[in-house]
Amino acid sequence: MRHPFCHPLLPDAIQVLERGWLSSNNIVFAADEVPTVVDTGYVTHADTTLTLLQQALTGRPLGRILNTHLHSDHAGGNAMLTAHFGCETWIPPGDAALVDTWDEDRLSYRRTGQQCPPFRHDALLQPHSVVSLGGEDWTVLPAMGHDHAMVMLWCERLGLLISADALWQKGFGVIFPELEGIPGFAEQAATLDLIGQLQPSVVIPGHGAPFGEHDGAVSAALAAARSRIQWLSEEPRRNADNALKVLLAFKLLEAQRMTLDELAALVQASFDGNPAMRDLYPADPQGIAAFMADELVRVRAATRDGEAVVAP
Template sequence: MCGVSPARGLGGRWQGRFGVEWLGADLVLLRADSSRWPSPGNVLVVLDRDGAALVDCGFGTENGMEALEAGLRSVGRSLAAVHTVLCTHPHTDHAGAAASLAAGRRVLVPAGARAILDDPALVAEAILPPVVREFAPWLADLDIDSHFQDECGAVALPPDHAVEEVRPGAVIRLGGYAWTAVPTPGHDAHLMCYWEQRTGMLVYSDLLVTRGTAIPWYAPGGGGTGAYRESLRRVAALEPRLGISGHGGLLEGPHAVAISIEATERQIAARTERITAALARGPATFAELERCVYPPAVHDVIPWASSVTAVHVTEALESGAAKAGDGVFVATGGLG
């Protein structure tokens, strides 16, 4: 498979709060669970003579750390054997354990993300920024920072800990693999995918549609739909042969990866089309426009889903395709 010999002794079988899937003799996909988070977080474990390196590290909650430790033990390593943590982006369902793991370890984050790991409150602000609360005043009292602390273990990195910032195009060598950093803003302004050219593997984190999640998800400040779609074109040009998600299973084979890229693109375009059509029908409230993006059940699970609608509304306002007034939005007949 993609130049990596599959050895699936545990084949994704769940064991308590974690599951493992061997991708090769030195490569394991670990699914570490948390308490109430909507889906387990994937951690790619690279085994080497010095111990183990992690691409993303999952939840920093007590049971998240227990799941990570148990998963590592199941593949013959201990938590103490981890020497490197490479983060795709600072969202706390992927980097929540970074602070707990930092001592004595090499920590790498996308360029510009260090400040967010230093102050976890910035994660909440990026995911549900003030403009969203202005559009959706019913979210004004939502304490999303405490929510992330409780469910993802969002604590600050030690202030004196050295952190390496990964710039676009940088090559990070972990074990027998060379991972090239591919900037893919959209889901998050700092999202970095990691491409292993020899094997055709792409760690795409939250970039692509994954079954059982609300992806594609994005917020104002993440780069907008234009940046997101450009990121999709960038990874499509790599022609990956194995896609490794931040949640859920694998995309095995170039066809599966291509289908996911196309599906992600279609979802973003379809949301724009549905919101444009709703605005054209007459004045619409933000709550009405939200139903063009996600059903109410999604908002019940992730109340920050409103951020996606806010991106589309903001882009319509900034392009001149819509205008706002008296608590409603309406098409202008302009650039939409």
């Protein structure tokens, strides 16, 4: 009997715990000799993550965490799960030194106003190495663009790609390197080209449901993503505007209610940590926060209550 977390596009050995914001999906390989989860969600969802994992593992202890990258919505459950299960944590090598010293500034947690309890790592997911998951070989592939340290996992025999935030059915993650003055648009385009060359039959994204090529969804997602990266690269302010809206919406979902002053403080923190973003805007965090609050209301990501915005 298939487990309720199994997906019709996937083998029974792979369970996808599809999460809503604030958490990334958790991809579980419960029957492995070393039961493994790929990505662990956000810290405020840690109790739910543990409950869902225990259901997926059906009593077996988690033995290993693999992180596609270390953004807080993908690694925020690491500390709790390692404390509970005593499991190993494997991370991409690009951020290993930052984890060793726990540099919250360079790991992006401080400037985004997001939480991620400190965790250790036991091994590295070296690009082009192979890991065993669900009885299959998965190749670790670099996935620059959204986060230059990010990796994807590719099972050639099954045609399955764990794409993290490089490709969703509707888009991809914010191109954060560009906000620091580091090229990222061309790198994201190259990652999309790599995915196109792989020709996956099914993509398991970092957010949202798995989608397949049986109905053309993978090709459609790639075409839309290529169009979007071209549109973003034509005017960098578009990427910065998107980043601010995403960061503010994320924090609002966590806090549930924020004043305009609190939003302005988050805008200022984003500017302080992202010099290229700061150069794109006037020195008016309060005005920008008010504008972004109106944008969140316009797209129904928030409602207004006087001088505060409230999560829907």
